[in-house]
Amino acid sequence: MNLKIYISADMEGVCGVVDVEHTRREGKEHDRARKWMVQEVNAAVEGALRGGAEKVVVNDSHGTMRNLLPEELHPEAELIIGSPKPMSMLEGLSEDFDGTFFIGYHARSGSFGVLSHTYAGRIVADLKLNGRPVGEPGLNGLVSNFLGVPVALISGDQFAVEEAKELFPGVIGVITKEAIGRYVAKCPSPEKARRMIEEGAFRAVNLLKKGEIKAVSVPSPVEIQLKFLNPGMADLAQILPGSERLDPLTLKYVAKDMLEAYKAVRAMIYLGYATIK
Ligand SMILES: [Zn+2]
Numbered sequence: 001m002n003l004k005i006y007i008s009a010d011m012e013g014v015c016g017v018v019d020v021e022h023t024r025r026e027g028k029e030h031d032r033a034r035k036w037m038v039q040e041v042n043a044a045v046e047g048a049l050r051g052g053a054e055k056v057v058v059n060d061s062h063g064t065m066r067n068l069l070p071e072e073l074h075p076e077a078e079l080i081i082g083s084p085k086p087m088s089m090l091e092g093l094s095e096d097f098d099g100t101f102f103i104g105y106h107a108r109s110g111s112f113g114v115l116s117h118t119y120a121g122r123i124v125a126d127l128k129l130n131g132r133p134v135g136e137p138g139l140n141g142l143v144s145n146f147l148g149v150p151v152a153l154i155s156g157d158q159f160a161v162e163e164a165k166e167l168f169p170g171v172i173g174v175i176t177k178e179a180i181g182r183y184v185a186k187c188p189s190p191e192k193a194r195r196m197i198e199e200g201a202f203r204a205v206n207l208l209k210k211g212e213i214k215a216v217s218v219p220s221p222v223e224i225q226l227k228f229l230n231p232g233m234a235d236l237a238q239i240l241p242g243s244e245r246l247d248p249l250t251l252k253y254v255a256k257d258m259l260e261a262y263k264a265v266r267a268m269i270y271l272g273y274a275t276i277k
Pocket residue numbers: 010011012062106119136
C-alpha cells in the first residue's frame with residue numbers, strides 16, 4: 001500500500017513557542033522558533049516513513065509561509081513554501097492523499113490556548129460552521145475530510161488537540177505543551193515533544209493502513225457565520241456576493257459545500273484586511 005501523507009505545519013502550537021517574539025518574522029526569537037518548527041515537522045515525516053508512508057508533502061502554513069528552512073527539512077519530504085497560495089494552509093492537498101497531519105496547530109479565536117486565533121488574529125473574532133465554532137483544526141480538517149482525506153494526527157497545545165478530537169474520531173493528538181495562559185505554557189523538552197510526534201505519526205500511519213481512521217462525512221450546504229473584530233470589516237466584506245449582514249459584526253454565507261465555504265471564509269478575511277488603517 002503506497003501511502004501518501006500531507007502535512008500542514010503551523011508555528012503557534014510548536015513546543016516552546018508562546019509569544020509573538022517567536023511567531024512574527026521581526027520577532028527577536030523567531031529564528032530559534034523556526035528551527036523548533038522544522039524539527040517537529042521532521043519528526044512527523046520520520047514517523048510517517050518509518051510507519052510505511054511512501055510520500056510526504058509538507059506545506060508551510062504559518063504567516064509568511066517561508067518559515068521552514070529547506071536545508072534543514074527531512075531529505076525525503078517535499079516542501080510547499082511561499083505565499084499567497086490559493087488554498088493557503090491546505091495548498092497541495094488533494095484526493096490523492098491518504099491522511100493529513102496538522103503539526104504546530106493552535107486553538108481557535110476567542111478560546112483558551114497559546115496564541116489562539118483563526119487565520120487572522122486582527123480580523124476574525126469568531127467563526128461558526130453550521131452553528132459550531134471552529135478554528136483552524138476544524139476548518140482545515142473539514143476541508144481535508146471533504147476531499148476524502150482523514151485527519152490522522154494533530155500536534156499542539158491541549159485546546160488545539162481537543163478541537164480536532166471532537167470533530168475527527170480516531171485522530172491521534174500529541175500535546176506538545178500545556179497552555180496556562182495566552183502567552184504561557186508548561187512545556188516538555190523539545191526533544192521529548194519530537195519523540196511523541198514521531199511516535200504519533202508512526203501510529204497514525206499504521207491506523208490509516210488498517211483503515212481504522214476514516215474520513216468523516218462533511219455536511220453540505222455549509223452555513224458560515226463569521227464575526228469580525230470591528231464593523232468596518234463587515235462593511236466591506238459584505239460585497240462578497242451572496243453574503244448577508246446579520247448584525248454589525250457578523251456576516252452569514254451559505255456555501256454549497258465545504259470547499260466553497262473555505263474559499264468564502266478566506267475571501268471575507270482578505271476583504272477585512274483591506275480595511276485596516
Ligand atoms: Zn495558524
